[in-house]
Amino acid sequence: MSKFSKRDLAIRMREKGMSYSQIKEHLQVSKSTLSLWLRHMPLSEQRIRELRDHSEQRIEKTRETKRKKKLQRIRSVYSEAVKDIGKVSKRELYIAGFFLYWGEGVKADPYTTMFTNTDPAMVKCFIQWIALLGVKKSDLKVYLHVYSDMDIPQIITFWSNELNIPQSSFRKPYVKKSVAGKQKNYKGRFGFGTCNIYVRNRDIREKIIMSIARIREVYGGIAFDPEKEI
Structure with a gap:
């Protein structure tokens, strides 16, 4: 995909209310480049609030996923320790x-x-x-x-x-x-x-x-x- 076609896609994504981070993830373009392309396309205050709320929910979901994975890992390691140590004489x-x-x-x-x-x-x-x-x-x-x-x-x-x-x-x-x-x-x-x-x-x-x-x-x-x- 050429740089120009990426720019067109970036503009369309911005028109849909996507953030720089979301566009960057899809197009693999640096934020500095996006800032140059989209500097005249600021998001509305309402859209910024929506993105922030979504980001907080995503962060919380990620945190909970990590917590569950760690809990599962800790339980597994503890089970191994119980088997390894056994009954202490x-x-x-x-x-x-x-x-x-x-x-x-x-x-x-x-x-x-x-x-x-x-x-x-x-x-x-x-x-x-x-x-x-x-x-x-x-x-x-x-x-x-x-x-x-x-x-x-x-x-x-x-x-x-x-x-x-x-x-x-x-x-x-x-x-x-x-x-x-x-x-x-x-x-x-x-x-x-x-x-x-x-x-x-x-x-x-x-x-x-x-x-x-x-x-x-x-x-x-x-x-x-x-x-x-x-």
């Missing part, structure tokens, strides 16, 4: 827990094993794991970090119910003063502060740290040096 949880503590656990105190997180599910994993090391839930203590503008009694109740640990095992929470005039976003799990769950037991702490040292040696190539652990 006690030994698998036992090993996984050391990796979890290696990344998220407190290691500075020689007598305390403490795990810190905002996600209740992850804290529950820690509780199940440390039970394999012989720690009873009744031995655990909870220490919350919250902000002063949070509903602290509600947060304590939330964590107590989520972890199935009585409030008598909760220490007085650390309350950080909220900055005046600074709006905070406490959406999702962050809306319930940070949970620090711990047990004071030297033997448990040393078992965990030495197990992590072995994992570091096997997978990180860092030889165990007992002198550094004293």
Whole structure:
């Protein structure tokens, strides 16, 4: 198709009220060229509104289509994960827990094993794991970090119910003063502060740290040096 015949078609399409984008899609002509050809053919205000409304509907339809495709993909990937992981054995949880503590656990105190997180599910994993090391839930203590503008009694109740640990095992929470005039976003799990769950037991702490040292040696190539652990 010659450039001149494309111009004639562009003029006809414009007369029908088509936008530059619609004409460009049909004729594969740049918008700068269309602007030159059709500069004396502006659309009416009513037609512009109609195109805008149609565009918004098209965008929303595209967004919904993408959402459904992503949802289908996520469900498919999750199904594969369920098959791949299967049922987690006690030994698998036992090993996984050391990796979890290696990344998220407190290691500075020689007598305390403490795990810190905002996600209740992850804290529950820690509780199940440390039970394999012989720690009873009744031995655990909870220490919350919250902000002063949070509903602290509600947060304590939330964590107590989520972890199935009585409030008598909760220490007085650390309350950080909220900055005046600074709006905070406490959406999702962050809306319930940070949970620090711990047990004071030297033997448990040393078992965990030495197990992590072995994992570091096997997978990180860092030889165990007992002198550094004293």
